[in-house]
Amino acid sequence: MEEYPTKQPTENLDDPPNSRLFVVTSRSITEDALRDAFSVFGDIQGVWVVKDKQTKESKGICYVKFSKSSQACLAMEEMHGKQLAEASKPVKVFIAQSRSSTRHRDVEDEELTRIFVMIPKSFSEEDLKDTFKEYGDIEYCVIIKNKFTGESKGLGYVRYYKPSQAAHAIENCDKTYRAILAEPRTKATSTEDYSGGSNRGEYMGSNDTMNQYAPPMGDPGNYQAMDFRSADFTRSLMVSTRAAVTQEQIFALFDIIPGMEYCELQRDSYGMSKGHALIRYSNLGSAVYAKEKLNGFEHPPGNRLVVNFVDDGEDRNSPVGRMAMQFVAAQMMSSVWNGPSNSQVMKPPGFSSVSTMSRVQTDVNLPPLKKLAPPDSKTKERLFVVFSPAQLPPDVLEDVFCRFGSLIEVHLVPGRKVGYMKYAEKQCADDALAALHGRVVNGVKMKPAATVMTLTPDPTDRPTSSPPPDL
DNA sequence: CGACGGGACGC
DNA sequence: CGACGGGACGC
Numbered sequence: 294m295e296e297y298p299t300k301q302p303t304e305n306l307d308d309p310p311n312s313r314l315f316v317v318t319s320r321s322i323t324e325d326a327l328r329d330a331f332s333v334f335g336d337i338q339g340v341w342v343v344k345d346k347q348t349k350e351s352k353g354i355c356y357v358k359f360s361k362s363s364q365a366c367l368a369m370e371e372m373h374g375k376q377l378a379e380a381s382k383p384v385k386v387f388i389a390q391s392r393s394s395t396r397h398r399d400v401e402d403e404e405l406t407r408i409f410v411m412i413p414k415s416f417s418e419e420d421l422k423d424t425f426k427e428y429g430d431i432e433y434c435v436i437i438k439n440k441f442t443g444e445s446k447g448l449g450y451v452r453y454y455k456p457s458q459a460a461h462a463i464e465n466c467d468k469t470y471r472a473i474l475a476e477p478r479t480k481a482t483s484t485e486d487y488s489g490g491s492n493r494g495e496y497m498g499s500n501d502t503m504n505q506y507a508p509p510m511g512d513p514g515n516y517q518a519m520d521f522r523s524a525d526f527t528r529s530l531m532v533s534t535r536a537a538v539t540q541e542q543i544f545a546l547f548d549i550i551p552g553m554e555y556c557e558l559q560r561d562s563y564g565m566s567k568g569h570a571l572i573r574y575s576n577l578g579s580a581v582y583a584k585e586k587l588n589g590f591e592h593p594p595g596n597r598l599v600v601n602f603v604d605d606g607e608d609r610n611s612p613v614g615r616m617a618m619q620f621v622a623a624q625m626m627s628s629v630w631n632g633p634s635n636s637q638v639m640k641p642p643g644f645s646s647v648s649t650m651s652r653v654q655t656d657v658n659l660p661p662l663k664k665l666a667p668p669d670s671k672t673k674e675r676l677f678v679v680f681s682p683a684q685l686p687p688d689v690l691e692d693v694f695c696r697f698g699s700l701i702e703v704h705l706v707p708g709r710k711v712g713y714m715k716y717a718e719k720q721c722a723d724d725a726l727a728a729l730h731g732r733v734v735n736g737v738k739m740k741p742a743a744t745v746m747t748l749t750p751d752p753t754d755r756p757t758s759s760p761p762p763d764l
Numbered sequence: 765c766g767a768c769g770g771g772a773c774g775c
Numbered sequence: 776c777g778a779c780g781g782g783a784c785g786c
Contacts, residue, residue: 450784
């Protein structure tokens with residue numbers, strides 16, 4: 294009759310996301326008491342009371358895993374503050390931090406009540422509300438619009454009052470909405486007041502510009518003393534990656550440069566990498582230096598990281614920015630020679646040769662690199678490319694296919710040996726096709742072919758010359 | 765304040 | 776031979 298196994302594999306703890314509770318309670322509360330109290334809210338997959346290794350006594354902490362996030366959220370909402378037994382202290386109930394996360398602050402309702410959805414461009418905020426109100430009371434709906442034209446970008450936010458409502462929406466709404474929990478806004482400007490009612494005032498009370506929710510992850514070490522360190526010079530970087538990387542990998546890489554105060558890989562609702570990480574250093578120099586050295590760094594090999602400043606309109610090439618960077622560089626060099634002046638570990642092997650290696654080996658005589666066309670360029674031609682024996686990494690493909698000009702985007706079909714190269718000019722696509730058909734890059738044979746555009750193009754736009762070879 | 769076990773897959 | 780993703784908030 295083991296309906297509810299107490300154990301489950303570690304890899305299921307966060308699946309689905311936010312389906313596990315962190316419960317702080319009296320040390321006297323037993324697993325059975327917890328199970329009794331929480332099982333009415335859903336299917337419990339496991340209960341674990343954390344005990345002292347030696348004494349085997351409960352530490353007053355436990356985890357309760359549900360099969361669904363909505364069940365866990367409901368249990369949290371209903372049980373928080375309740376007494377599980379006579380004379381026991383009221384329980385505190387939170388959604389457990391995912392096991393892969395290194396953060397230590399509680400998961401707040403703020404992070405669990407807003408969803409992010411893809412909607413038809415024709416949707417008004419009223420339509421959005423009407424669609425999602427069946428899952429719970431909505432505090433507000435917002436559609437992301439073009440700032441100038443006011444046209445919808447087909448994306449929206451829905452804020453519910455309770456985490457269980459947001460979870461319910463994510464679990465049950467039509468898949469085409471692709472509902473996920475919204476990432477909290479990154480800049481804590483905090484004076485938002487959508488409701489007129491309950492004031493979400495967690496951010497109030499901090500009257501300086503230091504960031505309130507930065508876990509002190511890096512060790513600022515000796516560099517705090519430098520003149521460049523001040524809230525005014527605090528700078529953030531955005532790291533983009535196309536291949537999967539872990540939070541730990543990004544952390545380790547950017548922690549090489551002293552002064553990292555914040556590092557978070559942004560995740561989607563399934564806990565996978567979304568391809569972006571936010572890094573913040575305590576000072577401008579470290580941020581400038583990190584971008585200088587790590588932009589283009591391949592990690593893992595073949596996956597080029599792109600590092601940019603989070604755009605705030607500041608000029609990084611200002612004399613003070615360069616001085617700040619040189620200051621950090623000098624500190625790091627001296628630390629390499631003299632040994633670390635603090636607990637920080639410097640540089641991985643090959644650090645100095647960042648981004649100097651070519652990642653493309655081919656017999657094709659390639660033209661030089663060309664800039665990509667802007668992402669919003671209209672696609673005039675797509676090449677359908679078949680790879681053998683396997684796909685090439687997207688950054689390698691971008692490197693190769695951009696060289697004929699006007700490349701907008703590389704798109705690989707997941708799990709298949711094919712992909713698309715989008716071009717803003719037909720001639721460029723034709724040139725790439727002619728130069729690359731049947732050629733080998735990094736041991737992979739490529740067979741690009743022109744595709745039929747679904748949106749019928751202007752006939753005057755299609756020259757009759759140079760038909761695709763070999764087809 | 766209050767954060768992560770014990771035991772060991774299966775053809 | 777082969778075939779279709781994505782996605783972020785005026786401070």
